[in-house]
Amino acid sequence: MIEKRRQDGNPYPPRTLYMLAVGILRHLRENGVHFNFLDENNSNFYDFRKALSARMAELTNQGVGTTTKQAEPVSRGLSQRHIVSKDIKHHLQNPALYDLYEGYLASIPPAAGDAFYRRPLANRGENGELRFSSQPIGVNKLSYIIKNMSTEAGISGFFTNHSGKRTCATALYQACSPEQEIMSRTGHRSVESVRKYKRPSSEMLKDV
Structure with a gap:
């Protein structure tokens, strides 16, 4: 998950990484594998959650995926x-x-x-x-x-x-x-x- 990147080599935004993890979790459940590696109470996947959280924080600090759509001022032009x-x-x-x-x-x-x-x-x-x-x-x-x-x-x-x-x-x-x-x-x-x-x-x- 840490090394996951786009086809052009640029990193995914933090939210996209999390949604990829959610997608994997959904795929496992649909195929009869019923465990939640995102559950904070599941100690078996503590290292995975810690690594994912650290990577998301790193990308946020780098400004990846932090651009938001803002309302424009009315210019009267x-x-x-x-x-x-x-x-x-x-x-x-x-x-x-x-x-x-x-x-x-x-x-x-x-x-x-x-x-x-x-x-x-x-x-x-x-x-x-x-x-x-x-x-x-x-x-x-x-x-x-x-x-x-x-x-x-x-x-x-x-x-x-x-x-x-x-x-x-x-x-x-x-x-x-x-x-x-x-x-x-x-x-x-x-x-x-x-x-x-x-x-x-x-x-x-x-x-x-």
Whole structure:
């Protein structure tokens, strides 16, 4: 198990090694061999489990298989909409977003609690304006709100609700805000965690 590698010679990720061991165990059971070499109480295979655990720890320390898929920040760039524009760069904040939220807050009725997102009503007002219920949007719908918005807008990429936090952190980095201030906004407890958001900054500037 320690010497097991891919066909190209590169090592398997730690989780893959463990799943290979599980696959061997399943094969043995299907063929009438009923013992569990992964059972901590089985002392006969203590050396095997110890060697497997040590190899998995070694691969983890080397960074093998530790790459995770992360949500992308919302760049507001035209390239995500596949729109070709003139080579003009600007960094002005769009006041339309403020006006949008200001109009939304003026439209929602008062309700108990601090729910921000309310259910839209099917019937519009007398002047055609949108109306909202006092009931908040459900948790399940909120969990996919960024993903659904990016899909309906035709924006390609991996966007989740976490993209909002990454966008906020990146914008604060562009504004040269202190790391402690960014941590207070994003909720991170360590500087190392919040520094992971530095990389998208240059990518966002390309898309503007």
